[in-house]
Amino acid sequence: MSEHRRIxxxxxxxxxxxEVETRKYLxxxxxxxxxLVGTHIGCEHGVCGTCTVLMNGVSVRSCLVLAVQANGxxxxxxxxxxxxxxxxxxxEAFREKQGLQCGYCxxxxxxxxxELLEENPEPTAEWVREGLANNLCRCTGxxxxxxxxxxxxxxxxxxSVAEGQPFEPATSSRTxxxx
Amino acid sequence: MKPAPFNYHAPSTTEEAVGLLxxxxxxxxxxxGGQSLFQLMNFRVVKPENLIDINPVSELDYIRVxxxxxxxxxxxxxxxxxxxxxxxxxxxxxxxxxxNVAHPSVRNRGTVGGSVAYxxxxxxxxxxxxxxxxxVVLTGADGQRTLSAGDFxxxxxxxxxxxxxxxxxxxxPRWPDGTGHAFLEFQRKHGSYALVGTAVLVHLDGxxxxxxxxxxxxxxxxxxxxxxxxxxxxxxxxxxxLFEEAAAEATSDLHPLPDVKGSAAYxxxxxxxxxxxxxxxxxxxxxxxxx
Numbered sequence: 001m002s003e004h005r006r007i008x009x010x011x012x013x014x015x016x017x018x019e020v021e022t023r024k025y026l027x028x029x030x031x032x033x034x035x036l037v038g039t040h041i042g043c044e045h046g047v048c049g050t051c052t053v054l055m056n057g058v059s060v061r062s063c064l065v066l067a068v069q070a071n072g073x074x075x076x077x078x079x080x081x082x083x084x085x086x087x088x089x090x091x092e093a094f095r096e097k098q099g100l101q102c103g104y105c106x107x108x109x110x111x112x113x114x115e116l117l118e119e120n121p122e123p124t125a126e127w128v129r130e131g132l133a134n135n136l137c138r139c140t141g142x143x144x145x146x147x148x149x150x151x152x153x154x155x156x157x158x159x160s161v162a163e164g165q166p167f168e169p170a171t172s173s174r175t176x177x178x179x
Numbered sequence: 180m181k182p183a184p185f186n187y188h189a190p191s192t193t194e195e196a197v198g199l200l201x202x203x204x205x206x207x208x209x210x211x212g213g214q215s216l217f218q219l220m221n222f223r224v225v226k227p228e229n230l231i232d233i234n235p236v237s238e239l240d241y242i243r244v245x246x247x248x249x250x251x252x253x254x255x256x257x258x259x260x261x262x263x264x265x266x267x268x269x270x271x272x273x274x275x276x277x278x279n280v281a282h283p284s285v286r287n288r289g290t291v292g293g294s295v296a297y298x299x300x301x302x303x304x305x306x307x308x309x310x311x312x313x314x315v316v317l318t319g320a321d322g323q324r325t326l327s328a329g330d331f332x333x334x335x336x337x338x339x340x341x342x343x344x345x346x347x348x349x350x351x352p353r354w355p356d357g358t359g360h361a362f363l364e365f366q367r368k369h370g371s372y373a374l375v376g377t378a379v380l381v382h383l384d385g386x387x388x389x390x391x392x393x394x395x396x397x398x399x400x401x402x403x404x405x406x407x408x409x410x411x412x413x414x415x416x417x418x419x420x421l422f423e424e425a426a427a428e429a430t431s432d433l434h435p436l437p438d439v440k441g442s443a444a445y446x447x448x449x450x451x452x453x454x455x456x457x458x459x460x461x462x463x464x465x466x467x468x469x470x
Binding site for chain 1: 186
């Protein structure tokens with residue numbers, strides 16, 4: 001018993017059609033069938049968030065969504081962030097602020113951060129920290145990731161609020177233990 | 180690929196879904212948000228031969244008030260419940276509770292009906308349905324029946340649904356205006372499973388409590404209603420001493436399972452603290468002292 005279905009899905013603006021086994025997850029489909037290997041697979045059961053992608057505009061764990069369930073959907077992966085070879089301000093900020101070390105969680109972090117800034121372009125550090133608790137990082141302690149997201153938010157808003165950002169340095173003891 | 184192979188069915192109406200259940204019997208399994216079922220399938224704890232995916236059943240995606248009852252369609256995403264102003268007006272308790280379910284990306288897929296039907300004894304939504312005096316609607320090929328929450332949760336991950344029935348709606352009666360609510364739980368880290376959770380509703384008549392409901396999750400085989408603690412509180416004027424007594428009573432006959440995250444004794448101690456705090460918070464909200 002190995003059932004296949006034909007699906008049509010738009011990924012990062014490009015339409016694809018493919019024949020997939022019904023038990024194949026979206027994350028595996030993206031990587032194996034579309035060669036979009038930016039989406040990483042971590043825990044494979046919905047805990048770590050490394051495989052986070054946007055499906056019809058909201059973040060999902062692509063290891064807990066079947067490829068057949070994405071039939072007819074619009075998906076955005078980390079590869080959808082850059083435009084015309086130009087990195088997205090979030091990606092720039094992650095590089096500048098060193099919001100990554102090993103880089104394994106980064107695709108999920110970036111996609112989740114993108115969703116957070118779509119929801120609230122003027123976030124506080126606390127809000128970003130809580131929002132990123134959705135995703136695990138085992139290297140950075142999150143501090144530089146939070147700083148990168150705040151820096152990107154500032155850049156995306158333009159220079160109108162350059163000073164007086166809700167940018168809180170790590171002063172409390174809980175900052176490294178949140179997520 | 181991690182799950183064992185299965186046949187995939189994607190009905191677009193409740194009728195089709197129930198028809199498939201009737202046809203497949205115990206060979207069929209309902210797939211709702213998949214945030215728990217896929218975990219079990221990935222570890223091959225379960226190997227359903229047929230998955231009946233109700234995600235396309237959009238007629239089960241609704242939040243509405245019927246006759247003073249908040250009716251939530253089984254396929255409603257947890258994230259939609261979290262953002263629903265209608266739900267917040269009618270049952271702020273369930274909205275407060277659902278924010279404790281895992282993380283936003285999980286709630287974007289996870290459904291209200293799936294969470295209630297899964298009947299995880301540590302889960303938030305079953306405890307809320309029990310506290311509110313809620314009901315579930317089960318739909319089968321032969322029609323519908325409505326069960327109280329107390330009759331629905333039978334044991335760990337076990338509910339009263341027959342193999343040919345689909346949970347289609349969760350119903351929460353409205354508590355009177357001025358009711359105070361509180362959902363509190365202890366998680367080892369943000370968004371992880373609760374060691375202990377507690378849901379409280381309180382209504383005051385003048386100085387004294389005239390209606391109260393207290394439930395706990397994570398401390399026994401099912402979510403538990405603390406009826407004797409409710410009896411102790413009802414008719415009395417709230418005080419620190421009363422909350423302390425009620426918390427002791429609520430946790431006097433529970434049987435939490437120990438695991439790597441905490442011993443049974445630790446969970447009982449936590450439960451006692453959380454019931455007291457939830458009572459305090461719900462009463463202060465009923466008095467309008469806290470938002």
